[in-house]
Amino acid sequence: MTAEKPKNKPFVEIIFNVALPSWILMKFSTPEYFGVVAGLIIALSFPLGYAIYDYLRTKEMNLISAFGFFSTLLTGGIALFELSVQWLAIKEASIPTLIALFTIFTGMYGKPLIAKLLLNEYMFKVGLVYEKLTENGKTDVFRNKIGFANKLLALTFIFSAVMNYALAKWLVTSPAGTVEFNEELGHMTLMSYPIIVIPSMLMLAALMYYVSRVIKDLTGYKLTELMVEQ
Template sequence: MSATPHKPENPLVNIMVNVLVPVLALGTLSKDPAIQEKLGKAAHWWQLGPVYGLAIALALPLGYGIWFFVRNRKANFFSLIGLVSVLLTGCITIYLWNKDGTVKPGAAALYGLKEAAIPLALAFAILLSHRTPNPLLRVFLYNDALFDIPKIEGKIGADEQPGYAALLWRSTRLFATSFFVSSVLNLGLSLFLFRGFDHTAGDALETYNAIIGRITWMSMLVVLVPAFGFLFMTLHKLVAGLKELTGLTDEEIMLPR
């Protein structure tokens, strides 16, 4: 008796659980109670300081990644991205943090480069993975959770193979472009929100954490909206190209949702 196939993971849920929620949690948990009291603010039990805040924030993508691996016998790409993102954010915070509540200079540039580095690395990874056995286009978009790939490839004969390969390469380049754009927008957003930041102020670490929180939720609009625009553009052009190559309809190419 064959095992029941697992329901495909929702990419949006993956991003929320592995990236957005841990970074937001890091900003909340990393507040130092001693600094809070020094500033005349109430210290709460969940304010653990940067080191313990980082450890707890890392637990969510790490735990999700282990659960996903046990369930599916393969690594979760988003958990890896979440671990890297939270680890970088936490390590930057620990590096910048001074015991008196001030932070070291260069916080804006350092955090902006961190925000730009992850989508930039993804863009290059998508391009470089194209000729590997597991292209990232197939992980994110052109996969058997969305497309009836056996039916599609069954319709593509030897004469259509060059056109099929060219279509996938065009789609890969367009998809990678979305991450290049996200990298530039991430850097610009970080530098914009850090403008006027005084790293010598007594509450600089508090302000720094607040800015990170704003960057995290504002990037949902500033970065994800253009990224989803490119995603749907890539999807539209991919489906149109597949229809032209195979003669199949939208309903035959895409799996029912």
Template sequence: MSKKSENGLVNLLVNIAIPAIVLMKFSSDDWLGPVWGLIIALIFPFSYGLYDFIVRKERNALSIIGVVSIILTGGIGLLQLDPKWIAVKEAAVPLVIAGVLLVSMKTKTPLVEVLIGQVINLPKIRAAASSELLTKKLKITSYVVVFSFIVSAILNYVVSRIIVVSEPGSAAFTAELGRLTAVSYPFIALPSTSVMIIGIIWLIASLKKDTGLSLEDLLHENRSVKK
């Protein structure tokens, strides 16, 4: 039985947009209140992630990130910690990812190489190019991806400090958390994804030139454009 395909729009709505709206618009004392606002916001990514795991037999990374992010963000608000910890948390997520990617570069299976291997045909490229050349280009691409997450961390910290300024526990503070939830993902995903795509395009163009392989040969068959 084939897996049901992921609906990207629903994924974004349930894991990001709806929780953000709940935190921004319905977490005031006139509506749900901070505690129930946090709980309701958590239900969406948690339920969707659970559904995805049961139906598609896959872990939904966006749901996991959504749950963890909302718990940390909401928890900081409920504990009435200094708003600076929100900024620290927002910066910590991409920094941890960058750190994991850097550490994995010292192992036999670098994570960036694993991800790239889902798009390009590394075995065929290894047969056409020297191991030293391929390793060098993959390392450059890995550093580009790591750099993108570092940039995201800096942007997240700055944006968090700008948006979250109210007293912890207040309705304004909760609304700011929702606004931050809505904008923080683009500051992680868009720069990282854009730079990653640029890095992969550079890698493919460079390997195409050095190996003489066609684009169809460089990409996995299921990634190539069907004729």
């Protein structure tokens, strides 16, 4: 019997990737507490530490986690080497832009990213879907619709890139290596959740609904009928 795949822990992820880093940067980066450099290192250690913990727990590193890990390292480098804050805005936009380009690439060559994310064999009986599509002669129609959905997925990452850049330019204006920079960085991290993360999640939910409708229209199966029993 195959061991059950460890489940994600959204609430814990929010605490370690958003709440704790923001709280430390905004409240404990002043000289009377940790100081600028130590405060930044401690704050960034939480998302880095959680990424390592999650990898050890699940024994796999997905693309989003890898980019998040890389993004955190870049943020620390910009701050510790006291680079221009313009680089922070560029960095914030570059990560989702790279993911968008990767999404488009998978749609052109190989299996679209959205199919890998939403038609996951751990969650759904994907074989039944393709058998019914072949039986109904709808395989090409399905591929075209999934390709369209994959382009919409790329657009969600482009939205994230634009909003990340705008948020960084708006909120982080102080020179790197200062208490004000750490505080603004913490504020930006906190604000990114309601302004960027939640809208992006709603877009993904809409895409999930679209894909489920496509599957039902072309195969007659509801997603609830295709779910793998845990």
